Amino acid sequence: MAETAFAPSFADKLRLARDASRVLAAVTSDRKNAALRAIAAALMQNESRILPANQLDLANGRDNGLSDALIDRLRLDEKRLVALASAVLEIVDLTDPVGVTVRGSVRPNGLAISQVRVPFGVVGVIYEARPNVTVDIAALALKSGNAVVLRGGSAAQNTNRILVEVIQSALFETTLPIEAVQTIDEFGREGAKQLMRARGYVDVLVPRGSASLINSVVAESTVPVIETGAGVVHLYLDESANLATAVEIVHNAKVQRPSVCNALETLLVHAASAERLLPPVLARLHEAGVTIHADARARSLFADAVPATEEDWASEYMSLDIAVKVVDDLDAALDHIRQYSTHHTESIITNDLGRAERFLAEVDSAVVMVNASTRFTDGGEFGFGAEVGISTQKLHARGPMGLAELTTTKWIVRGSGQVRG
Amino acid sequence: MAETAFAPSFADKLRLARDASRVLAAVTSDRKNAALRAIAAALMQNESRILPANQLDLANGRDNGLSDALIDRLRLDEKRLVALASAVLEIVDLTDPVGVTVRGSVRPNGLAISQVRVPFGVVGVIYEARPNVTVDIAALALKSGNAVVLRGGSAAQNTNRILVEVIQSALFETTLPIEAVQTIDEFGREGAKQLMRARGYVDVLVPRGSASLINSVVAESTVPVIETGAGVVHLYLDESANLATAVEIVHNAKVQRPSVCNALETLLVHAASAERLLPPVLARLHEAGVTIHADARARSLFADAVPATEEDWASEYMSLDIAVKVVDDLDAALDHIRQYSTHHTESIITNDLGRAERFLAEVDSAVVMVNASTRFTDGGEFGFGAEVGISTQKLHARGPMGLAELTTTKWIVRGSGQVRG
Numbered sequence: 001m002a003e004t005a006f007a008p009s010f011a012d013k014l015r016l017a018r019d020a021s022r023v024l025a026a027v028t029s030d031r032k033n034a035a036l037r038a039i040a041a042a043l044m045q046n047e048s049r050i051l052p053a054n055q056l057d058l059a060n061g062r063d064n065g066l067s068d069a070l071i072d073r074l075r076l077d078e079k080r081l082v083a084l085a086s087a088v089l090e091i092v093d094l095t096d097p098v099g100v101t102v103r104g105s106v107r108p109n110g111l112a113i114s115q116v117r118v119p120f121g122v123v124g125v126i127y128e129a130r131p132n133v134t135v136d137i138a139a140l141a142l143k144s145g146n147a148v149v150l151r152g153g154s155a156a157q158n159t160n161r162i163l164v165e166v167i168q169s170a171l172f173e174t175t176l177p178i179e180a181v182q183t184i185d186e187f188g189r190e191g192a193k194q195l196m197r198a199r200g201y202v203d204v205l206v207p208r209g210s211a212s213l214i215n216s217v218v219a220e221s222t223v224p225v226i227e228t229g230a231g232v233v234h235l236y237l238d239e240s241a242n243l244a245t246a247v248e249i250v251h252n253a254k255v256q257r258p259s260v261c262n263a264l265e266t267l268l269v270h271a272a273s274a275e276r277l278l279p280p281v282l283a284r285l286h287e288a289g290v291t292i293h294a295d296a297r298a299r300s301l302f303a304d305a306v307p308a309t310e311e312d313w314a315s316e317y318m319s320l321d322i323a324v325k326v327v328d329d330l331d332a333a334l335d336h337i338r339q340y341s342t343h344h345t346e347s348i349i350t351n352d353l354g355r356a357e358r359f360l361a362e363v364d365s366a367v368v369m370v371n372a373s374t375r376f377t378d379g380g381e382f383g384f385g386a387e388v389g390i391s392t393q394k395l396h397a398r399g400p401m402g403l404a405e406l407t408t409t410k411w412i413v414r415g416s417g418q419v420r421g
Numbered sequence: 422m423a424e425t426a427f428a429p430s431f432a433d434k435l436r437l438a439r440d441a442s443r444v445l446a447a448v449t450s451d452r453k454n455a456a457l458r459a460i461a462a463a464l465m466q467n468e469s470r471i472l473p474a475n476q477l478d479l480a481n482g483r484d485n486g487l488s489d490a491l492i493d494r495l496r497l498d499e500k501r502l503v504a505l506a507s508a509v510l511e512i513v514d515l516t517d518p519v520g521v522t523v524r525g526s527v528r529p530n531g532l533a534i535s536q537v538r539v540p541f542g543v544v545g546v547i548y549e550a551r552p553n554v555t556v557d558i559a560a561l562a563l564k565s566g567n568a569v570v571l572r573g574g575s576a577a578q579n580t581n582r583i584l585v586e587v588i589q590s591a592l593f594e595t596t597l598p599i600e601a602v603q604t605i606d607e608f609g610r611e612g613a614k615q616l617m618r619a620r621g622y623v624d625v626l627v628p629r630g631s632a633s634l635i636n637s638v639v640a641e642s643t644v645p646v647i648e649t650g651a652g653v654v655h656l657y658l659d660e661s662a663n664l665a666t667a668v669e670i671v672h673n674a675k676v677q678r679p680s681v682c683n684a685l686e687t688l689l690v691h692a693a694s695a696e697r698l699l700p701p702v703l704a705r706l707h708e709a710g711v712t713i714h715a716d717a718r719a720r721s722l723f724a725d726a727v728p729a730t731e732e733d734w735a736s737e738y739m740s741l742d743i744a745v746k747v748v749d750d751l752d753a754a755l756d757h758i759r760q761y762s763t764h765h766t767e768s769i770i771t772n773d774l775g776r777a778e779r780f781l782a783e784v785d786s787a788v789v790m791v792n793a794s795t796r797f798t799d800g801g802e803f804g805f806g807a808e809v810g811i812s813t814q815k816l817h818a819r820g821p822m823g824l825a826e827l828t829t830t831k832w833i834v835r836g837s838g839q840v841r842g
Contacts, residue, residue, distance in 0.1 A: 377834075394829035399830075
């Protein structure tokens with residue numbers, strides 16, 4: 001259908017998205033919530049269209065040799081579709097950030113100024129073959145009053161096309177502009193490139209996915225970008241770390257869900273306590289099936305390890321692998337983190353107040369922790385509800401991004417004839 | 422001196438700036454304020470070095486045919502030097518944004534999370550031949566805990582070199598790292614290009630100057646950019662506008678300081694009140710020496726005008742010129758603004774509540790006003806003290822940028838052994 005002669009061009013789609021964003025900016029929370037409820041219902045009602053499209057993508061994926069992990073991310077089934085619809089309903093319950101007054105005052109000359117949250121306008125998202133992102137991001141964008149232009153991975157294009165059609169039909173039913181949610185998958189890589197250069201049409205671009213995807217968007221985009229995600233996450237066991245705390249937190253940070261960006265990748269241990277801490281900490285990981293890539297000092301304390309190479313220190317494994325290094329002191333730990341961190345999340349396990357405060361102050365990451373699992377860097381865990389992504393950049397948003405991070409602000413100035421002296 | 426064989430390379434300078442930023446991030450407000458006072462004093466004490474360097478730039482500028490306006494911006498004299506030093510002292514009085522807690526809570530599992538303001542790290546600034554920017558930005562960056570790498574226009578390079586030396590000597594005297602303020606002017610255009618690509622060394626880049634400078638930085642930079650400034654600023658006289666208010670505000674917005682970005686460039690008037698409003702409004706401008714570029718309908722009501730061309734609607738004159746157009750209604754005014762605005766500031770003069778609210782809601786600019794002069798879009802007028810610039814983008818900062826906009830945030834998570842279930 002989308003490929004007929006009557007299909008809108010790339011430029012048409014962006015223009016329509018921009019027009020839709022102007023309508024959406026003025027829509028009340030009640031109407032946006034009604035649309036989200038309709039989307040959740042439509043996802044459930046259209047299982048018979050969505051799952052076969054997904055089967056087609058899965059078959060193509062297997063033919064093209066996609067890894068099991070990617071196939072798993074691509075797969076939708078009845079249970080996952082229910083989860084997707086539930087996630088949309090959870091967004092209904094979140095507070096609408098649009099219209100919130102951030103600050104305001106009456107100036108001495110009587111001008112009333114206020115800074116108010118408004119939608120960005122059009123949000124572009126470039127991501128990989130994860131159909132859940134299509135639905136999550138569309139729902140978050142709508143709730144925050146933004147139109148969204150989606151460019152998903154080609155491996156999920158059949159699933160995404162049907163998902164967007166289902167979302168658009170729900171928008172139509174609730175009299176919101178259907179062009180508020182659009183896919184540009186049919187324009188392929190060239191469409192993605194044009195999206196990155198669509199200044200004046202796209203207000204912000206959010207790449208979600210691998211480090212290489214994010215880096216290429218950052219390098220090529222002239223539209224402002226919010227980087228999300230890559231996490232070479234470190235945990236440092238200080239000299240004074242409590243053993244039981246160390247064992248539990250390291251295990252949780254590495255093993256609970258190794259495929260996500262807040263999972264632990266590199267463990268650093270103070271030399272003076274390596275003998276006390278490393279054998280039990282690594283034994284627990286080893287039992288859980290973790291492959292331990294360790295430097296020579298760590299290997300001398302734990303035999304079931306492979307030698308770590310330079311590459312290990314820079315690896316975001318996203319698997320049951322961990323890099324382990326013994327360092328001479330906190331300074332050496334901080335140096336290592338400065339060199340290899342992707343500025344996502346770092347945690348210290350310690351009972352020493354001074355070292356805890358130094359770690360919190362000196363590690364330059366979106367989230368820094370004391371005595372907690374790195375897995376807590378998450379919008380839900382922070383109390384934001386659904387999460388747009390985790391920003392690892394410093395501009396606009398840093399750390400877990402909630403709905404407010406999908407808005408900008410506008411200054412409203414109300415006068416009664418004031419001129420400047 | 423800077424050109425000897427021992428001069429640091431471009432890469433050295435950025436590395437040193439990054440190292441300096443780490444020191445500066447932990448410096449107390451008291452020490453930063455002491456450094457700012459020392460800088461103000463040093464500017465006054467080094468008049469005999471600064472003014473001759475400026476004379477050299479002025480002479481070169483005249484040889485190279487710089488316009489009078491640019492020569493004027495480039496010129497320093499004793500009075501302007503005093504003003505520069507005073508501006509630095511004013512920054513002493515501003516509240517330090519670093520360490521401010523933006524929000525925080527204790528999560529149900531006992532994790533205490535807080536979002537705290539921290540410096541960006543290294544701020545890069547690319548600007549034109551305005552020596553005051555060198556001092557202003559250096560002082561604002563220091564106060565907000567950032568190191569700054571300056572690339573000024575080549576026309577001011579002698580002045581800037583001495584200013585940076587004077588600032589560095591004051592930093593040295595107050596035991597702050599002198600590399601916290603650096604110029605890369607000696608590396609010319611190639612240096613500017615490298616600065617735009619210095620990811621990992623420069624955290625944010627602020628271009629200040631002409632639209633073409635800003636556009637080229639946006640297009641070439643892989644470092645996150647905060648765009649400042651170009652202002653094709655509109656004012657719309659609604660049907661219900663009060664005549665005296667209209668005359669005074671239009672005059673103030675256009676004439677009070679035409680060379681700045683918040684000055685009025687295009688006046689739109691509702692057709693039904695054009696006959697009532699335009700003759701007196703334009704007469705007042707004409708008396709003040711303003712050249713009026715008007716469409717046919719406006720010219721039929723005011724003879725002392727030249728025909729407006731398509732180019733006029735897109736012009737940021739920055740001079741005593743104004744474009745004037747009669748529109749059929751508010752919708753036509755909003756359409757015109759959508760097409761030509763640079764999203765800086767727009768104002769409506771009206772007594773109609775409904776139209777005022779529509780204008781505020783529908784104009785997509787950093788600052789939207791009712792019954793006020795566009796000249797109020799200014800950090801000082803908004804109560805921020807000194808201003809980094811006026812952001813016309815939507816990411817991170819929008820409108821006048823104060824010290825807080827030179828910071829990012831970091832999440833601090835304090836636990837007692839929590840793991841994720």
